Every structure is written in C-alpha cells, then in structure tokens.
Amino acid sequence: MVKVKNIMTSNVVTIGQNANLVDAAKLLLSKSVRNLVITEDSKPIGIIGERDVIDGIMAKKAKVKNIMTKDFAVTSPNVNFFEIAKVFKEGKTRKFIVVDGQKLNGIVTEMDIINSMRDFTKFHQIMQEVILAIFGLATAFFLFYFSPLGASIFGRA
C-alpha cells in the first residue's frame, strides 16, 4: 500500500521565524520550492507558501513570524495515501507537514498526490491493455481450438 513517506518531499527547506520576507522570497526562488517550513530546534512551528509571502509583502509585513500559518495540518510517514487524498478532496487543507514523533520529516502537498495519481492512471492504462490482450488471445484460441484446423492440430477426432 502506498504510504505518505513514498510520495512526500523529504528535502524540506526551512527558515527561522525572524527572517524577513524578501529573504523568504529569495529562498523560495533559489531552492525552487513552493513552501518553507519554520522550525525551532528541528521542530516545525509554522509553514509559509509562496502566496503567503506575496500577500505579506503586499501588506507591508516584514517578518516570517507575522504571516506564518501556525495551525498547519500534521500527518505521519506511515499514513495511507488515500486518507490524505480524501482530506485534500474535501478541500480542508492543501498541505501537510509530515512529522516523525516531534521531528520534521517531510511535507506532502496536493501536487504530490496529483503526480502520483498520474502515475497510477498510467499503470491502470497499461493494465487495461494487458487485460484486453489476454481477453483477445483467449477468445482467438477458443475459436481456433474448435475449428477444423485446430481439431487436426490438437488431435481431436
């Protein structure tokens, strides 16, 4: 079964709560990530996304701690993929911080779910082809077996 740890991003970029927002913007850009996690003693205390940073800069706020989301959703590495997918579908949140005990382990966003769903559909499409092929071969064999030529080859009287 697919677990959160199989699809999460484990290289989370972190920032301190006293950093200023322009530095946060630069960090988002240089690391090509969409979210930053704010940690204190390697314990996650908040999260900011690109949208929060834009919002904060437009509203002339200065520091990360003024805009960070403190009531973020938390999950653990061994939670089932479908449980997370369900929460995203309900639209309650768009990202989870993955913690192992108290320690920051990774982050899983709606995009991770969408990407793995895309891989599943590829798998399903291949499975569908395989089933159809087996189905076709079985039918062909069935018809051949009972044809006069098939009867002579398979030695039926």
Place this chain on the structure above:
Amino acid sequence: MARVKKIMLTDEPTLKKEAKAGEAAGLLLKSQHGCVVVVDNGFPVGIVTELDILKNMSLKGNALKRTVDKIMSYPVATMSSSTSLEEALKIIDEKKFRKYPVVENNKFVGIVTKKDIVQTVSKNIRFHRSLQDFVLILFVLF
C-alpha cells in the same frame, strides 16, 4: 469522450500587456488558482504565476510599477476547448506546467489545470476498469 471544455474554469481574470505588476499581484491573491492570464487582442500571450510575482519582488527597483509583459512567463502552452482529456494528459507530460489557457477561435475562454485533468481521467479510468472487470466476470461465468 470527455473534452477540456467540460472541466475548464471560466470567469478567470485576465490582464493586458501594459498592466502593472501590482495589479497582477492583487488579482492573483484574489483568484483561487494562483495565476493571471495576459492577453493581447483576446489571445493568451503569457501567464503570471505566484513564482513570477516572487521573482519580481526579489528584484531591486519599484517592483509593483513594472508592466506585466516584463514579468510574465511566456510562451504559454495553450489547449483548445475541443482537446480530448487523453491528448491533454500528453501535453501535460510533455510541458510539465500546471495551468493551461484554453483557446476557442483564437480567443481566451478559460483555464484548465493539471489537477482537474488528472482527477477526471483517473475517475474515468476507474469507471472503465470496473466495467471491464464486470464484463470479464460475465465472460468467464458464461
């Protein structure tokens, strides 16, 4: 077969090339999907995403006064409203963007997101699979 037209989002904000970055940022924060399409004579020529705004803000100078054609991402990958979802998936695998402006008769009519396409296709496939399994069981029983 399902087409892009069925799942695209209409009533999305657009801006002209001469609009200011500040205006784009304001629209972006109000919009649900995090992008603003830049149109020229009705045709989408670029797209301003959150990333573009951030890039602009991290540059020196008066970020909000720059015009959107200086900060937008272009060229954009567009889809036609009659593109089938299977073709749309191929375009997504190739281009790797998240949002695609939809064009009808050379005019911008809406946005289609990777999320909506993947979710709809996955739902359709699940339905087909169960139908297929059902037929297979009938066949075996017979």
